[in-house]
Amino acid sequence: MAANMIHLSHRKHFFGLVFLSGWVILALSACGTSPSPLAPATLPQGATTVATPTSLPTATSLPLPSDTPSVTVTSVPSVACFTTYYDPFAFLPGGHQLLVRAEKGVQLFDLDSMQEVKFIPSPASLNGPAVAISPDGAQLAWALEGGTLQVLRIADQSLMATIESGQAMPLKLEFSPSADQLYSLSHDGSVKVWSLDGTLLDAFLPGFELVNMGLSPDGTLLATIPADGPVRLWSTTDFKWVEDLGGTGGYDTSDVAFSPDGKYLAADLATSLFVWSIPDATELMGAITPTNSLAVAYSPDGQYLAYANLADVVLSSPDGLHPVRTLTGHQAPVFELVFSPDSSLLVSADDREIRVWRVEDGQLLALGKTSCP
Numbered sequence: 001m002a003a004n005m006i007h008l009s010h011r012k013h014f015f016g017l018v019f020l021s022g023w024v025i026l027a028l029s030a031c032g033t034s035p036s037p038l039a040p041a042t043l044p045q046g047a048t049t050v051a052t053p054t055s056l057p058t059a060t061s062l063p064l065p066s067d068t069p070s071v072t073v074t075s076v077p078s079v080a081c082f083t084t085y086y087d088p089f090a091f092l093p094g095g096h097q098l099l100v101r102a103e104k105g106v107q108l109f110d111l112d113s114m115q116e117v118k119f120i121p122s123p124a125s126l127n128g129p130a131v132a133i134s135p136d137g138a139q140l141a142w143a144l145e146g147g148t149l150q151v152l153r154i155a156d157q158s159l160m161a162t163i164e165s166g167q168a169m170p171l172k173l174e175f176s177p178s179a180d181q182l183y184s185l186s187h188d189g190s191v192k193v194w195s196l197d198g199t200l201l202d203a204f205l206p207g208f209e210l211v212n213m214g215l216s217p218d219g220t221l222l223a224t225i226p227a228d229g230p231v232r233l234w235s236t237t238d239f240k241w242v243e244d245l246g247g248t249g250g251y252d253t254s255d256v257a258f259s260p261d262g263k264y265l266a267a268d269l270a271t272s273l274f275v276w277s278i279p280d281a282t283e284l285m286g287a288i289t290p291t292n293s294l295a296v297a298y299s300p301d302g303q304y305l306a307y308a309n310l311a312d313v314v315l316s317s318p319d320g321l322h323p324v325r326t327l328t329g330h331q332a333p334v335f336e337l338v339f340s341p342d343s344s345l346l347v348s349a350d351d352r353e354i355r356v357w358r359v360e361d362g363q364l365l366a367l368g369k370t371s372c373p
Contacts, residue, residue, distance in 0.1 A: 079364060079365065079366055079367050080114070080366055080367075081366075081367050081368065081369060081372035081373075082114060082366070082368055082372070083368065083369065083370060083371060083372060084100065084107065084109060084116065084368065085100040085101065085102040085107050085109075086100070086101075086102070086349075086370075087100060087101040087102075087129070087336070087349070088100045088101075088336065088338055088347050088349060088354060089101055089129070089131055089133075089336070089338065090132075090133040090338060091338065091339075091340045091341055092108070092133070092137045092154075092341075093136065093137040093341050094137075094341070095340040095341045095342050095344070095345070096110055096111050096112050097109065097110050097111070097117065098111060098338075098347065099131075099133060099140075101126060101129070101131050102119075102126075103125055103126065104121060104122050104124070104125055104126065105119055105120050105121040105122045105126075106119070106120045106122075106131065106140060106142070107119050107120075108120070108154075111345075111356075118157075120140065120152065120154070120157050122142060122144060122150075123144070124144045124145055124146075124148075125144070125145050126142050126143065126144065126145075127142075127143040127144060127145050127146075127147075127169060127170055128143075128169075128171065128252070129171070129172075129252075130142065130143035130170045130171055130172060130173050130184075131143075131173065132173040132174055132175055132182070133154075133175070134175040134179040135175060135177055135178075135179050136179045137154065138153065138154060138155070138179070139151055139152065139153060139154065139160065139175070139179070139196065140152045140153075140154050141173045141175070141182050142173070143165075143170040143173060143184070146168075147164070147165045147166065147167045147168055147169065147170060147186075148162065148163065148164055148165070149161075149162070149163040149165050149170065149173070149182070149184060149194070150162050150163070151163075151182060151196050151198070160196055160197065161194075161196060161197050161198035162198065163194055163198045165184055165186075165192060166192075167184060167185075167186035167188065167190055167192065168186065168187070168188065169186055169187050170184045170185065170186050171185055171186060171187060171210075171211060171212065171252060172184070172185040172212050172213055173185075174213065174214065174215055176215060176219050177215065177217060177218065177219040178219060180195070180196060181193055181194065181195060181196070181201065182194045182195075182196065183213065183215065183222075185210055185212065185213045185224075186210075187209055187210070187211070188205075188209070189205055189206055189207065189208055189209050189210045190203065190204065190205050190210075191203070191204040191205075191206075191210070191213060191222070191224070191239075192204070202239070204234070204239040206224065206226075206232075206234075208226050208227070208228070208229065209226060209227040209228070210224050210225065210226055210227070211225050211226065211227055211249075211250050211251060211252055211254055212224070212225040212250065212252075212254050212255060212256050213225070213256065214255075214256040214257055214258060214265075215236070215258070216258045216262050217258055217260055217261070217262050218262060219236060220235065220236055220237070221233050221234070221235065221236065221242065221258075221262075221278075222234045222235075222236050222239070223245075223256050223258070223265055223267070224256075225247075225249070225250040225254050225256050225267055225269065226249050226250075227249050227250070227251075228248070228249040229248070229249055230244040230245060230246050230247050230248070231244075231245045231246065231247045231256065231265070231267050231269070231274070231276075232244050232245065233245065233265075233278075243281050244281075245265065245274075245276045245281055245283070246274065246276070246283055246286065246287075247267060247269045247271070247274050247286065248269065248270060248271050249269065249270055250267070250268070250269045250270050251270055253268075253294055253335055254267065254268055254269055254270070255267065255268050255295060255296050255297070256296075257296055257297055257298050258278075258298070259298045259302060259305070259318045260298060260299075260300060260301070260302040261302055261318075262278060263277065263278055263279065263318070264276065264277060264278060264284075264298075264305075264318050264319055264320075265278055266285075266296045266298070266305055266307065266320065267296065268293040268294055268295060268296045268307065268308070271287070271290060272285075272286055272287060272289075272290035272291055272292070272293070273285060273286070273290075273291040273293035273296060273307050273309075273320070274286040274287075275305070275319060275320040277319070284319050284320055284321060285319075285320040285321070291307070291309050292309065292310050292333075293307050293308045293309060293310075294308050294333050294334060294335040295307065295308040295334050295335050295336055295337040295348075296308070296337065297337040297338065297339055298318065298339075299339045299343040299346075299359065300339055300341055300342070300343050301342075301343040302318060303318070303343065304316065304317075304318070304324065304343070304359065305317065305318050305319070305320050306337050306339070306346060307320070307337070308333065308334035308335070308337065308348070309326075310333050310334075311328075311330040311331065311332060311333055311334060311350065312326050312327065312328050312330070312334075313326070313327040313328075313330070313334055313337065313346070313348050313357075314326050314327075315327070315346075315359070315362075325362045327346075327348070327355075327357055327362050327364075329355065329364065330348065330350045330352075330353070330355065331350070331352055331353075332350040332351050332352050333350060333351075334348050334349065334350050335349065335350060335351070336348065336349035336354075337349075339359075343359060344358065344359055344360065345357065345358065345359060345365070346359050352369065353367060353368055353369045354367075354368045355367055355368075
């Protein structure tokens, strides 16, 4: 594991007048999920800690002089700093284990014990962000360099299928909501649908370059982001066009996400963060009030839309129109957001560190870097 502790990932994004380019070196921070004492940690090789609090950090009100206006000042307690792999992408259903992509495999990191509990190695380098976990948490899929897809059973790491996709560079993998199908999308614009034993069930070629996709909660709609052009909705039954929502295309880092109730669709595109109302295809956020965003996600309980506004993370109402709170502290633009299954935790990542937040009050719980002072 020591040889794989620090990896590099090249991410580029251009929007408006902002151009972000750099080698991304990320580290996973981990924390407990409740205010119980932190368990002793067996750190990965090379890991360090700058603080070992006896309990999860909580805000503390400081006394004010009697002649000072009544305001609340909160202290910022020390948080534990740990090092591990760099790219968190999903939680397992229990909410205690975070899946983290490494260069050649996926790590399962436990947030209670602060330890790696399992590492699932890949036979070759993973093809960028094309990794996915099934909704039931039973299967893991990844794309290898060259376009080979694999489906594995997480419990015993057994290989369920090896698929020669014919897609030169798969960019996105996503399981169907029923967890019995795997969708793969490639730069060439092709979308393919596979059974979990590797059988090709369907294929779709819209005729233009695609950079990302997302499935509706009921599995009936597919949203696609093209390199140039509007976000579109397609029927998954026959891949017929349903609706053009709008926008002007995206990049490999662009995300698209349906709200859990299927009423809204959010996408961070090249020019702005967009949010649409699905029933009437109304644009709620977008061109009128552009937001420079590299990441977007809905909380599983449907209460929040989380999106990056450069280095800040904003929690808002699902339609994006009513910000609830802003999480600050990142020193670089945030490009990844992951909610825990119970919506109590939010993980955010930039090209310097990742942060674990308590959603209820925006408290920073843990911090990860490539090295801790």
